[in-house]
Amino acid sequence: MLNTFIVGGGRAGLGLHWPVLRKLRALPDAAGLWSPDPPMVWDVQDIREQALAEGLSPAGSLAHAAELADPATTVVHLCTPPVDRFATLQQLADLGYTRIVVEKPLSVGVAGLEAIDMLARVRGLRLRVVSPWLASSLTRELAELTRYGALGALRSMAITQFKPRWTRTLRSNNHTTAFDVELPHSLGVALRLAGDAGITDAALTDMRIGDTVIPNMGGARLTLRHHNGVTTEIASDLTSPIRERRIGLRYDTGRAVGHYPISDVDHHASLTVHDDTGGGTAAPRLLFDDALTSYIDHVYRDYAADTDRSGGSGRSGGSGRSGDWDDYAIARRVVQLLQEARLLAAAQDPHHRDSAAPAHQPLTGVSTALQGGADHEG
Secondary structure: OOEEEEEEOOOOHHHHHHHHHHHHHHHHHHOOOEOOOEEEOOOOOOOHHHHHHHEEEEOOOOOHHHHHHHHOOOOOEEEEOOOHHHHHHHHHHOOOOOOEEOOOOOOOOHHHHHHHHHHHHHOEEEEEHHHHHHHHOHHHHHHHHHHOEEEEEEEEEEEEEEEOOHHHHOOOOOOOHHOOOOHHHHHHHHHHHHHHHHHHHHEEEEEOOOOOEEEEEEEEEEOOOOOOOOOOEEEEEEEEEEEEEEEEEEEEEEEEEEEOOOOOOEEEEEEEEEEOOOOOOOOOOOEEEOOHHHHHHHHHHHHHHHHHOOOOOOOOOOOOEEEEEEEEHHHHHHHHHHHHHOOOOOOOOOOOOOOEEEEEOOOOOOOOOOOOOOOOOO
């Protein structure tokens, strides 16, 4: 049976991961998977009162949590900002933790990614990277439509991710560009559906609120060319007055249009398939799509199967496969591509920054590497 340790008590840890864990632990078929002991939580801020109210066991530190429950049978949910991710992972490895679910993005750059890769190999870490869109019912339907070729070969994809993000951007500087907010989700889906790719175009815009300018946080756009010839265009607007997560796929003889759930308040997606050969009138299908729950359930069952199969050794070095997709491999490629996108966007528009614009500081003060938990865009 597996224990749970949530590191970071912010929106991701207590707002998203814990409700999912609580739901999974209550399922009738969960017996034997979950430890009867209450999950642990730790944050750099004092969240003891909140933790107890949520039915969690507050830890005084990472080391204290290792005394409360055996790290060898504990799954860590690392829900802190990625700024100092390597150091936190190293501390967890030193304490004996190996099963670690990391909030996206895995790292803010390739240098940090390589350090994490090395740490995972040397210390035998079994890292998973939170990728709910990869476990989404909509993504699965699109993957099957593409794989079996009912509409011919896939030719192109277009993904839009619109949401107003004014207040959270003002309050936090956890993200440095709009590439890091919504695009890790959609870019991962593009890689799953069409395979590896290269960046051919990328751009960023600023967020402007009165006299305040938050560089590179207004929106992001990038274009991919996959190795199989498919092209993907992704656009994210964090100043939009509407919320939409739309994906469109063009095939030889038709197209598919899907909409992902816009937040954690509803768990339904829609899919409409258009057959240009006259295969009937297209009608939208509603799909139950509680993607984060599905993803975390996959992760725990994979971890439990590893324990049963190998007596605790399991896979190491960052492997994170569920079914036909590997979230760790996709997440690390996403980090690489987004770094390329940042560099390309800067190179293509080197003079658009207003040097007189006031530097953005979060309303709650400058965040530290662990303060407040990660800002997962669920």
